[in-house]
Amino acid sequence: MALQNRHLLGLEGVSKEEIKLILDTATTFREVLERPIKKVPTLQGKTIVNLFFESSTRTRISFELAERRLSADVVNFSADMSSLKKGETLKDTARNIEAMKIDMVVMRHASPGAALFLSRVIDSVIINAGDGGHEHPTQALLDLYSIQEKHKRIDGLKICIVGDISHSRVALSNIYGLKTMGAEVAVCGPATLIPSEIEKHGIGIFNKIDDAIAWADVLNVLRIQLERQDRSYFPSLREYRKYFAVTKERIERAEKQITIMHPGPINRDVELSADVADGKHSIILQQVLNGVAVRMAVLYLLGTRS
Amino acid sequence: MKYLFKNTIIIDPANLIEEPVDVLIVDGRIEKIRQSLSASKNDQEIDLRGNIIAPGFIDMHVHLREPGFEYKETIESGSMAAAAGGFTTVCCMPNTNPVIDDDSMVRWIIEKGKSVNQGIVDIYPIATITKSRQGKELSPMMELADAGAVAFSDDGSSVDNAEVLRRAMEYSAMINKPIIQHAEEPNLAKGGVMNEGFVSTSLGMPPIPSISETVVLARDLLIANYTKGKYHAAHISTRISVELIRDAKKRGTSASCEVTPHHFTLTDEAVRSFDTNTKMNPPLRAYDDLISLKEGLRDGIIDVIATDHAPHSFDEKQVEYLFAPFGIVGLETAIGLAITELVQTGYLSLNQLVEKLSVNPRKILNLPQVTIREGEKANLTILNPELRWIVEIEKFKSRSVNTPFNGRKLIGRAIGIFNNGQLLLND
Numbered sequence: 001m002a003l004q005n006r007h008l009l010g011l012e013g014v015s016k017e018e019i020k021l022i023l024d025t026a027t028t029f030r031e032v033l034e035r036p037i038k039k040v041p042t043l044q045g046k047t048i049v050n051l052f053f054e055s056s057t058r059t060r061i062s063f064e065l066a067e068r069r070l071s072a073d074v075v076n077f078s079a080d081m082s083s084l085k086k087g088e089t090l091k092d093t094a095r096n097i098e099a100m101k102i103d104m105v106v107m108r109h110a111s112p113g114a115a116l117f118l119s120r121v122i123d124s125v126i127i128n129a130g131d132g133g134h135e136h137p138t139q140a141l142l143d144l145y146s147i148q149e150k151h152k153r154i155d156g157l158k159i160c161i162v163g164d165i166s167h168s169r170v171a172l173s174n175i176y177g178l179k180t181m182g183a184e185v186a187v188c189g190p191a192t193l194i195p196s197e198i199e200k201h202g203i204g205i206f207n208k209i210d211d212a213i214a215w216a217d218v219l220n221v222l223r224i225q226l227e228r229q230d231r232s233y234f235p236s237l238r239e240y241r242k243y244f245a246v247t248k249e250r251i252e253r254a255e256k257q258i259t260i261m262h263p264g265p266i267n268r269d270v271e272l273s274a275d276v277a278d279g280k281h282s283i284i285l286q287q288v289l290n291g292v293a294v295r296m297a298v299l300y301l302l303g304t305r306s
Numbered sequence: 307m308k309y310l311f312k313n314t315i316i317i318d319p320a321n322l323i324e325e326p327v328d329v330l331i332v333d334g335r336i337e338k339i340r341q342s343l344s345a346s347k348n349d350q351e352i353d354l355r356g357n358i359i360a361p362g363f364i365d366m367h368v369h370l371r372e373p374g375f376e377y378k379e380t381i382e383s384g385s386m387a388a389a390a391g392g393f394t395t396v397c398c399m400p401n402t403n404p405v406i407d408d409d410s411m412v413r414w415i416i417e418k419g420k421s422v423n424q425g426i427v428d429i430y431p432i433a434t435i436t437k438s439r440q441g442k443e444l445s446p447m448m449e450l451a452d453a454g455a456v457a458f459s460d461d462g463s464s465v466d467n468a469e470v471l472r473r474a475m476e477y478s479a480m481i482n483k484p485i486i487q488h489a490e491e492p493n494l495a496k497g498g499v500m501n502e503g504f505v506s507t508s509l510g511m512p513p514i515p516s517i518s519e520t521v522v523l524a525r526d527l528l529i530a531n532y533t534k535g536k537y538h539a540a541h542i543s544t545r546i547s548v549e550l551i552r553d554a555k556k557r558g559t560s561a562s563c564e565v566t567p568h569h570f571t572l573t574d575e576a577v578r579s580f581d582t583n584t585k586m587n588p589p590l591r592a593y594d595d596l597i598s599l600k601e602g603l604r605d606g607i608i609d610v611i612a613t614d615h616a617p618h619s620f621d622e623k624q625v626e627y628l629f630a631p632f633g634i635v636g637l638e639t640a641i642g643l644a645i646t647e648l649v650q651t652g653y654l655s656l657n658q659l660v661e662k663l664s665v666n667p668r669k670i671l672n673l674p675q676v677t678i679r680e681g682e683k684a685n686l687t688i689l690n691p692e693l694r695w696i697v698e699i700e701k702f703k704s705r706s707v708n709t710p711f712n713g714r715k716l717i718g719r720a721i722g723i724f725n726n727g728q729l730l731l732n733d
């Protein structure tokens with residue numbers, strides 16, 4: 001069994017068997033990460049370029065660690081969007097880097113479809129590390145892995161994604177991945193941050209956080225992007241916190257077992273209260289650890305695919 | 307020079323002739339329309355069996371990009387693309403650099419149009435509504451009209467200020483020239499790159515809601531009704547827009563509108579390809595919008611088919627979707643798409659198609675009607691409505707090839723045009 005596509009551009013259209021393969025492979029790398037020496041020679045001699053056109057400490061470090069622990073040669077390229085827009089095109093940048101003989105590119109970019117575009121203009125294997133509001137497949141895979149690790153299954157679980165769904169690649173990749181794996185999915189947030197016709201994906205919508213908590217086995221709480229306020233998506237952070245934050249009181253009131261996830265970075269006491277983020281329901285740090293294992297799995301499966 | 311077109315069907319809404327006839331053209335005028343004309347020895351005889359001739363088509367919404375953006379298109383290359391697509395006349399939009407907002411610019415475009423390709427395609431400039439397309443002060447409309455501007459438009463941007471639009475409508479009504487509005491509410495559309503709906507949600511694309519078009523159109527139609535000005539809505543794209551125009555016409559408002567071939571052919575599903583040639587403004591809409599546009603054409607609510615021919619260089623479109631410029635070329639695919647999507651499917655007769663591509667735009671622009679009668683100047687589009695062909699960008703005459711229709715199988719194609727005493731046949 002191998003992955004169908006030589007790139008990982010998104011989870012839309014990726015089969016259940018392929019996702020299982022990635023998660024199973026990640027389990028073996030999770031075990032590697034527990035060893036005193038956390039390195040295997042799997043990708044020795046392969047060169048991977050991390051092309052980050054948006055700042056992202058977390059994802060970039062996670063990928064870089066995964067690459068180095070597989071013994072790949074790693075090159076980092078970071079540039080902010082404004083310089084890209086003014087100067088060289090993405091196509092030229094990527095072709096110039098590729099001319100130096102590389103094998104894989106991990107890219108974070110602000111435009112939906114940027115990873116697909118890259119796969120059309122260069123020959124290297126492409127891993128999408130986030131393309132605008134479109135997909136962030138490795139984040140969704142690590143979320144799936146973490147849910148499975150905690151609950152021993154994904155099929156039939158109820159997962160609610162909370163927050164800014166409209167601008168979230170994490171939400172969209174999670175929806176694609178979770179639906180494929182047989183979970184029930186809902187989203188919760190202010191109506192202004194729920195994108196048009198998302199219910200056509202076969203998911204529920206909550207506008208009240210208490211209803212979402214009552215329904216869900218797992219809450220995946222997204223970061224509220226503070227810069228969104230200039231377009232009147234919601235009145236204030238204070239109001240957001242009051243009506244949509246996941247807090248200890250709300251969880252205790254529900255009197256149930258619930259798992260709390262967050263892709264990070266957290267705005268403490270905005271979308272998630274500090275006591276929940278650090279509390280017994282939270283698997284947020286496991287997500288971070290699993291992120292390295294899952295990315296190792298993806299890099300391994302794509303890097304050694306014939 | 308004499309030309310004898312043999313065995314052609316004439317489709318002219320003003321002069322219906324059912325049987326194939328021969329048409330003799332002498333020195334650019336139609337001398338005779340009869341059955342079985344015979345050629346004298348110096349006549350150029352062309353057998354048009356299976357083809358039709360129609361009053362020359364006019365595309366009232368074209369971006370020729372000159373001056374300022376000659377790497378995308380020039381008046382010369384745009385004129386060749388028009389001729390290849392079966393258009394004898396195009397109206398060019400003023401969002402050039404510099405913009406067409408003074409009379410010397412209007413004259414320059416007209417002169418240039420006459421000097422390229424032996425002037426076979428008539429080029430009529432559209433001047434701006436406001437100075438520098440800023441939406442603030444009116445352009446010198448009377449002077450622009452005297453120089454030859456046929457209409458006014460800030461196309462690419464909406465005239466956002468309702469009072470400016472009101473004054474523009476009142477002022478232009480004095481000279482009976484239409485105001486062509488690109489209807490778009492800038493705040494609602496801000497940052498968007500495609501239609502808002504299930505597809506934009508599934509692709510994570512910043513959306514352009516249909517209301518960004520309709521709220522401005524609804525307002526404008528009320529202003530048009532109030533001022534008695536002449537209003538033409540460019541490239542309408544939504545179901546509600548068709549309804550708004552229908553209702554305004556019922557109310558007696560002097561309003562007309564156009565639709566592009568891409569809006570009655572494709573929906574936002576096409577954006578799933580992430581092909582930047584599916585990015586245009588207004589964006590490709592939903593399926594029920596597309597059906598309403600076809601029905602609007604059929605029911606006479608939509609007056610005109612116009613291409614919004616918007617050339618962009620290959621490299622400009624070879625970028626991430628978010629950064630790609632809006633717009634596609636349309637001159638060389640318009641007839642094929644219109645016949646395939648509208649005539650073959652029974653929405654329009656060929657006669658109605660000629661109304662949308664020749665009669666109605668001239669009526670809106672107050673241009674003399676073109677008819678095919680003895681004694682008239684010959685201004686003709688020659689087309690084969692049954693010809694099956696495949697769009698190949700390699701064969702485009704346009705300097706740009708930004709189209710989502712490359713490789714598409716179409717039915718119906720322009721064979722050539724005759725205008726200003728000259729015949730141009732496609733290969």
